[in-house]
Amino acid sequence: MDVAQALEDVLEELVSIQKDVNKLKTASVSGQPLRKRIKDTHKNWLPVVGVLETGNIVDTAQLQEVATAWTALVKLANSPSPKKQHKALLKVIITKTESELLHKFIKGSAIQTIGDPLRKLVQPIADPELLKYLDESIRCAETNCVRASVVLAWCAVAHMVHRKLTSLGIATLNAEFAKMKADKGLMFKAFTKDYVFSTDPDVQEAADAHLILLCRFLTYLDDTQYKHLKGALDLRNGCGHPTGYQPDPVKLQAYYADITQLVLLNPKFA
Amino acid sequence: MLDKLKADFDGIIELVSKTPAPLQETAFKMILEQWFIANTTPKPAPPPTAPPAPLAPSAPAAPGGVPDLVKPFLTANAITTDILEKVFHPTGPAAQLLASSIPGNGKANKLVSLSLLLCVKQALESGSFTCTLKELRELAVHYDCYDSTNFSKTLKANKNYYNPRDKGADLELSGPGRKKAGEIIKSIAAGE
Numbered sequence: 001m002d003v004a005q006a007l008e009d010v011l012e013e014l015v016s017i018q019k020d021v022n023k024l025k026t027a028s029v030s031g032q033p034l035r036k037r038i039k040d041t042h043k044n045w046l047p048v049v050g051v052l053e054t055g056n057i058v059d060t061a062q063l064q065e066v067a068t069a070w071t072a073l074v075k076l077a078n079s080p081s082p083k084k085q086h087k088a089l090l091k092v093i094i095t096k097t098e099s100e101l102l103h104k105f106i107k108g109s110a111i112q113t114i115g116d117p118l119r120k121l122v123q124p125i126a127d128p129e130l131l132k133y134l135d136e137s138i139r140c141a142e143t144n145c146v147r148a149s150v151v152l153a154w155c156a157v158a159h160m161v162h163r164k165l166t167s168l169g170i171a172t173l174n175a176e177f178a179k180m181k182a183d184k185g186l187m188f189k190a191f192t193k194d195y196v197f198s199t200d201p202d203v204q205e206a207a208d209a210h211l212i213l214l215c216r217f218l219t220y221l222d223d224t225q226y227k228h229l230k231g232a233l234d235l236r237n238g239c240g241h242p243t244g245y246q247p248d249p250v251k252l253q254a255y256y257a258d259i260t261q262l263v264l265l266n267p268k269f270a
Numbered sequence: 271m272l273d274k275l276k277a278d279f280d281g282i283i284e285l286v287s288k289t290p291a292p293l294q295e296t297a298f299k300m301i302l303e304q305w306f307i308a309n310t311t312p313k314p315a316p317p318p319t320a321p322p323a324p325l326a327p328s329a330p331a332a333p334g335g336v337p338d339l340v341k342p343f344l345t346a347n348a349i350t351t352d353i354l355e356k357v358f359h360p361t362g363p364a365a366q367l368l369a370s371s372i373p374g375n376g377k378a379n380k381l382v383s384l385s386l387l388l389c390v391k392q393a394l395e396s397g398s399f400t401c402t403l404k405e406l407r408e409l410a411v412h413y414d415c416y417d418s419t420n421f422s423k424t425l426k427a428n429k430n431y432y433n434p435r436d437k438g439a440d441l442e443l444s445g446p447g448r449k450k451a452g453e454i455i456k457s458i459a460a461g462e
Contacts, residue, residue, distance in 0.1 A: 002403075002438050004403075004404070004407055005403070005422075005437075005438050007418070008418050008419070008421050008422060009422075011418050011419045012419045012420075012422070012423075015419045098418050098419075102418050103411055103416070103418075106407045106408055106411050106416070107408070107411060109404070109408075110408045113404075121364060224355075228359065248411075248412055249408070250408060250409055250412040251412070253366070254366040254367075257359075257360075257364045257365075257366045258359075258366070260364070261360055261364065
């Protein structure tokens, strides 16, 4: 069953019923056709609730609240009943179904299937060090821990950037940082930090923002690529610190597309 | 290929002339697009002549370019790589929609624009101008243009943009849909 489609159909009919109830000039809903439509719509709702109950996408308490409101509405529809009560119940059912069931279902089903596109993106990567982070990141995404997924995937990026930069040799790396500091070009004039590394692990202490700027300086990235990688780092920082931002699966997929293309599968970083 | 196009051109014009005058431009574009799809073959690799020495190491090659099947669509709608790059990144497999907001007034118009853009995104991925309703719903929620009670109605009201389909089936762009998608891409790239 296409649950989203079925919920949309139920909502469409409920909104139509709501309009007709609002139009009534009587104080009660007494017409047989309108009451029958309520019961028929309830019959269409029952299989959907069955599917939602067996899954774990939507909150059981919210589902129960909507189900209780439905029971009360169908009871009202059994005989002529006050319009006011109909209106109140219809409002609860429509609002909750839309925001707490349908929207949550769509986002939840996106989470359930997010692993496939992410695995497809990282499929060409063979490096076990990178796969260690990426596999954990994807498993986080599949359990709806999107922020953790973003942070772990960045670990793979940072690992590759560190490895590439340290492969230059510490002396060369120090010299390139000094050259970048001296560069007064638009892109680099704001960089004023002195970095003097003694060993490879020292590089891990440098800010990722500075390391990727050096990658731009060394032309491993062009301006556009750098801009997108900086965007990915900003997302990682937003997820790795206490903020109110909660990226959704769509954002995560775009982030993965960027980091794989810009670094993880970029031959310049090989 | 140019010789073959010259040979086929009269036939194409004859076909176009059979359509009503207001539709002739669209018909011409659609037929030409299909002609290109049928006749485009992968270009042979350029000879390994030494390129001019770069002043600095070149930027990494983009992994995968625009699929050949999408090129006629781009040509017919006068969409350059520069324009496309402002809307999708990368402009090939794994393409992502760059727009932070979707053009259109109201949720319905935005939903239609989004569906057209997603079909082009899929074309950049696989060459087919299609989009699943599941993906459309997910992206519509993301871009805040999902109106559950009007989702089906909106798609039905704009059915000329999609090839005929059963309820719940994937969307596939029709000729007018491709033309509209081209307009949307250009308007996003122009910052409108």
